[in-house]
Amino acid sequence: MTGNEIVSETSTKTTAGEDILGRVEEMQRGLDGSYRDEIVEAIYQDAEAITRKVVRTSETASYPWDQKLDRIVTSRIWGLPFMALLLGVVFWITISGANVPSSLLAEGLFWLGARGVELFEWLGMPWWVTGFIWHGVYRGLAWVIAVMLPPMAIFFPIFTILEDLGYLPRVAFNVDALFKKAGAHGKQALTMSMGLGCNAAGVVACRVIDSPRERLIAILTNNFMPCNGRWPTLIILATLFVAAAFPPAFAAMAAAGSLVLIVLIGAATTLLVSAVLSRSFLRGEASSFTLELPPYRRPSILRVLYTSLIDRTIFVLWRAVVMAVPAGGVIWLLSNIHAGGQSLTVWVSQWLEPVGRAIGLDGVILLAYIIAIPANEIVVPTIIMAYTGAGMMIELDTMAELQHLLVNQQGWTLLTAVCLMLFSLLHNPCSTTMWTVYRETKSVKWTVVSGLMPLAIAFLLLFIVAQTAYWVMGLAGW
Amino acid sequence: MYSEIHTSTAAQTICLDELNPGEKGTIRQIKGTAGEEVHLMELGLLPGTSVVLIKRAPMGDPIEIRVRNYHLSIRCAEARSVMVERG
Numbered sequence: 001m002t003g004n005e006i007v008s009e010t011s012t013k014t015t016a017g018e019d020i021l022g023r024v025e026e027m028q029r030g031l032d033g034s035y036r037d038e039i040v041e042a043i044y045q046d047a048e049a050i051t052r053k054v055v056r057t058s059e060t061a062s063y064p065w066d067q068k069l070d071r072i073v074t075s076r077i078w079g080l081p082f083m084a085l086l087l088g089v090v091f092w093i094t095i096s097g098a099n100v101p102s103s104l105l106a107e108g109l110f111w112l113g114a115r116g117v118e119l120f121e122w123l124g125m126p127w128w129v130t131g132f133i134w135h136g137v138y139r140g141l142a143w144v145i146a147v148m149l150p151p152m153a154i155f156f157p158i159f160t161i162l163e164d165l166g167y168l169p170r171v172a173f174n175v176d177a178l179f180k181k182a183g184a185h186g187k188q189a190l191t192m193s194m195g196l197g198c199n200a201a202g203v204v205a206c207r208v209i210d211s212p213r214e215r216l217i218a219i220l221t222n223n224f225m226p227c228n229g230r231w232p233t234l235i236i237l238a239t240l241f242v243a244a245a246f247p248p249a250f251a252a253m254a255a256a257g258s259l260v261l262i263v264l265i266g267a268a269t270t271l272l273v274s275a276v277l278s279r280s281f282l283r284g285e286a287s288s289f290t291l292e293l294p295p296y297r298r299p300s301i302l303r304v305l306y307t308s309l310i311d312r313t314i315f316v317l318w319r320a321v322v323m324a325v326p327a328g329g330v331i332w333l334l335s336n337i338h339a340g341g342q343s344l345t346v347w348v349s350q351w352l353e354p355v356g357r358a359i360g361l362d363g364v365i366l367l368a369y370i371i372a373i374p375a376n377e378i379v380v381p382t383i384i385m386a387y388t389g390a391g392m393m394i395e396l397d398t399m400a401e402l403q404h405l406l407v408n409q410q411g412w413t414l415l416t417a418v419c420l421m422l423f424s425l426l427h428n429p430c431s432t433t434m435w436t437v438y439r440e441t442k443s444v445k446w447t448v449v450s451g452l453m454p455l456a457i458a459f460l461l462l463f464i465v466a467q468t469a470y471w472v473m474g475l476a477g478w
Numbered sequence: 479m480y481s482e483i484h485t486s487t488a489a490q491t492i493c494l495d496e497l498n499p500g501e502k503g504t505i506r507q508i509k510g511t512a513g514e515e516v517h518l519m520e521l522g523l524l525p526g527t528s529v530v531l532i533k534r535a536p537m538g539d540p541i542e543i544r545v546r547n548y549h550l551s552i553r554c555a556e557a558r559s560v561m562v563e564r565g
Binding site: 036037040041044048074075076077079080169172173174176177178180186288289290291292293294295 | 508514517519520521522524525526533534535536537538539540542546548549550551552553555556
């Protein structure tokens with residue numbers, strides 16, 4: 001019918017076209033309803049015949065261990081606890097495994113930096129050249145490599161093994177009911193898993209969701225999965241404030257547990273925000289969810305190493321390095337340009353102080369987050385630099401020294417740590433992620449939303465948490 | 479050919495998601511809008527195809543089925559468009 005209308009509208013002269021369309025319609029009416037089934041069935045039979053000819057399979061189609069594993073992994077009772085446990089084990093291996101290489105790398109890189117300073121002094125370079133290059137740019141770079149490389153080199157291969165094994169589709173299968181209730185797509189669980197590595201990669205991965213509405217929801221909420229750049233901050237806080245409260249034997253486990261809790265809060269926020277979006281600005285019906293559950297496969301070691309180390313670790317590290325170099329320079333400049341007797345760092349953080357206090361943080365932390373918009377990796381070193389006023393990212397050899405600086409000198413409490421962990425989880429995505437959102441959505445509006453919405457949520461939640469805590473502490477007379 | 483089967487066995491067909499875990503069925507009819515029908519057929523769910531309901535997800539939805547030698551997960555809402563005959 002529509003075909004006829006279009007034809008008659010566009011050109012009444014093409015009677016030949018009308019004739020053909022009329023004939024087609026007539027013939028379709030003559031067919032019985034199952035003609036399409038028959039066509040598709042014939043295509044399938046052809047395809048299966050070709051498959052039989054060219055593909056050889058071993059006769060034992062399903063392995064017993066395959067089914068046993070699947071029974072646990074997607075079990076009604078154990079499926080969801082198993083996911084949380086697996087996540088905890090992955091974090092535990094990452095934290096305890098990265099500890100030693102991280103401090104060795106830091107030691108080596110800072111030693112090299114000290115030699116660099118000596119070289120520049122011997123060459124008679126002006127102090128500000130030495131400062132900018134070695135204390136600013138180089139130290140930012142060294143910190144990012146030392147802090148990020150070891151955990152990534154452990155986390156990404158484990159993640160790739162799980163991917164290769166075929167576990168990730170099972171995760172989507174397990175939790176789809178939650179996403180359905182939130183009006184979102186079960187495959188969002190896959191894009192969230194990618195976000196644990198890098199949000200920019202997670203946003204690109206949202207292409208696997210066909211429905212534009214559900215894809216946009218997945219893009220806008222991907223930020224609530226803490227990415228690799230935020231892990232160092234979370235790991236340091238978990239180690240200093242959570243693990244320290246436990247005996248050494250359980251410290252790494254307690255830290256891993258608190259990280260699992262952070263991810264669960266992130267997942268809950270994702271579902272909640274998805275539900276609100278799909279009932280307001282992005283209203284619509286849940287589309288279909290169809291996902292192949294591939295058989296479990298033995299991961300190929302070479303492929304795992306290549307994908308995780310070259311495609312992911314080096315890619316993410318390179319991006320961090322490119323961002324850390326200018327940021328290190330900016331920190332050094334802000335701390336060394338003085339106006340009215342104090343450095344720009346002090347001016348800005350004093351101005352931000354009341355806002356920071358209202359949400360349980362302080363002005364220095366907010367300043368660090370502004371400087372770290374290009375790369376979240378440098379939040380902690382920036383905070384340290386601003387506190388010490390040294391104008392450089394000083395090296396703190398041990399966690400004990402860092403704890404002394406934060407707790408004894410700057411008065412950080414458990415509340416500060418909790419608020420900072422929540423802020424790290426919820427705040428605006430980095431500039432690379434936002435640029436990726438723009439590339440994927442081609443919309444300035446949604447790019448702005450993807451930045452401001454998480455920031456507003458972070459401020460609101462932290463304000464409630466901090467004010468409640470202040471009020472309770474006031475009642476208790478602290 | 480299929481329309482004959484519809485009329486003779488219509489009373490015994492149930493929705494795909496009504497099968498018990500481990501139970502086998504044969505697809506008799508795909509209902510739903512043209513778009514949904516095409517989508518399900520593209521996945522290999524055609525009248526005459528045999529399917530096994532493997533299990534349900536921890537929260538009851540979606541379900542895992544085996545069809546044409548591969549495992550597929552679909553939501554119950556879509557499985558309700560697939561009418562099957564037990565066995």
